[in-house]
Amino acid sequence: MLEYALLAGLVFGLYFSLVGLGLNLVFGVMRIVNLAHGDFLMLGAFGAFWLFNLIHLNPIATVFLALILFTALGVPLYYLLVPRLLRAKDPEMLSIILFFGLSQVIEALATIVFGPSERSIPGRVLGSGPVQVLGQSFPAAWLASGVASALAVLGVYLYLYRTRLGYLTRAVMVNREEALATGIDVHRVSAIAFGVGLALAAIAGVFAPFMLGSVTPAMGVDLNIQSFVVIVIGSLGNPLGTVLGGIVYGVSLMFMQTYFSSWANLLPYVLLILILLVRPSGLLGRQVRRA
């Protein structure tokens, strides 16, 4: 029981790191809250579902397709929404409302196009039968999703720490004004980070049918909360801290589901409130409290 909860928690933790990663990247670079994050994840999930059903495309291939498509979608979307938003008096607050509006638009369009019913992809697509790890057996799809998430996180690490663009992106994260003053094209760097953030959400979405069960157009709201828990536990504005948050969240979720299953749904909410109240500056690394 204990080993199972721990190992499953680790796998889910890696997956939840990926779920939160895009949100944290966008927040870190632009200091705005993308409340439509969960809805981009949903779009990724539906993309994987339809491509699998129509042309039997393996979800792994969909990952690469999602990376390209959503980055390409994110860049114009950034120029459409964000520069105007950042000129407002309180961009962080207004971003919640703006992206809430966007999430409603996406959810409505997805309902119109896909219908409100639940969709799922059979788990055997990502490998057959249960796999034995340290004497515990897990569905192969879980392990495949966990490995893919780890690879995606590694990809973000390489992007941020091993490329010139990543170097500029980190400069914008540290201080937007100073980055601008040193001649960095802040909008271009931010637009790409925004696109990558959306693409990460969509990639997490591709694995959602295997990790989270069936998908519906309305799944976004709940995922937003979970993503928030993950990135708040880790470190808000620091994308790689998300991995820590994801693993803490995944392991505690599995423990709750194993030992107090009927109360497990309460965990993300309580965890989020407690962390915001108890360790707001320590864990987040920036002032979030007033007075």
Next chain:
Amino acid sequence: MPRALRHTLLVVLPVTLAAALLPLGYSNQLLLFNFVVFLTLAQGVNVIYGFTGYLPFGYVGFFGAGAYGFSLSVIHLHMAPLGALGVGALAAILLGLLLTPLLRLSGAYFAIANLAAALAVYQVVSNPNLTEITKGPYGISLSGVYHPQLSYAVAVAIMSATLSLAVYLRNSRFGLALQAIREDAVSAAMAGINVVRARTLAWLLSALVAGLIGGAFAWYVSVFYPDTVFSADFSIFAIVFALFGGVATATGPVLGVLILYGIYNAIGISTPQYFQLIYGLLIMGLVLFLPNGLVSLLKRRGIDVP
């Protein structure tokens, strides 16, 4: 004529009279009741968001607490509806007090934490383990106290009181103090405003409003499930309606409810996804082009909006 009196005559009186008299000539009382509920909730959001700047994404938590406070005291304590309404209000205020530490969070963090709090309350109330106490996910039935006329009248009274509260905040030193805190808490404290007390009071007032109307809602519909009264739609609609009309005025939220909830009833019930699409686009356009709502169009021309 003093400004507060003029505002009362211009806003509170006509809206209250319309809500009170329309059922005599119009048969769909449920629709009117829903309008009354949203007029109240939008003003409740106005109190905390419009005047104080805290965005209550989980405002429905108070509404649900009021509904359950009302219902459980009728079921378990066999209280009369008006007394039970008091218990509902008390439940909302207690929840508000429990959540006051959230006011220390700023901006986005408050909104997210408040949303999480409302969802946590919902998870507790609807948990099957508590079926003995809360009836869990199986819902509430209050057929014994069902009284549409009286509960409608009570809801109109609550709405009228809430509108008066908004007019009071619009015209009083206390309302001005709250707006000063919204603009800059530190400067407000320097000017001698007790920031913590003022914002806590505004928070509890808006919780009280939602709790009262939540109790009236439970009384009026008398059969409901936890996901009815904890539906995120209540928070979101109330916020969008208030923002659309323009917050920190008494007129704005009323306009927002009349226009948007009117549209919702015209197209939203049969095809909710199209309404969702329209209001999503409206919200985005609003934030980008008209962040202060419809009334800012009038205010720009120097018209004093109540």
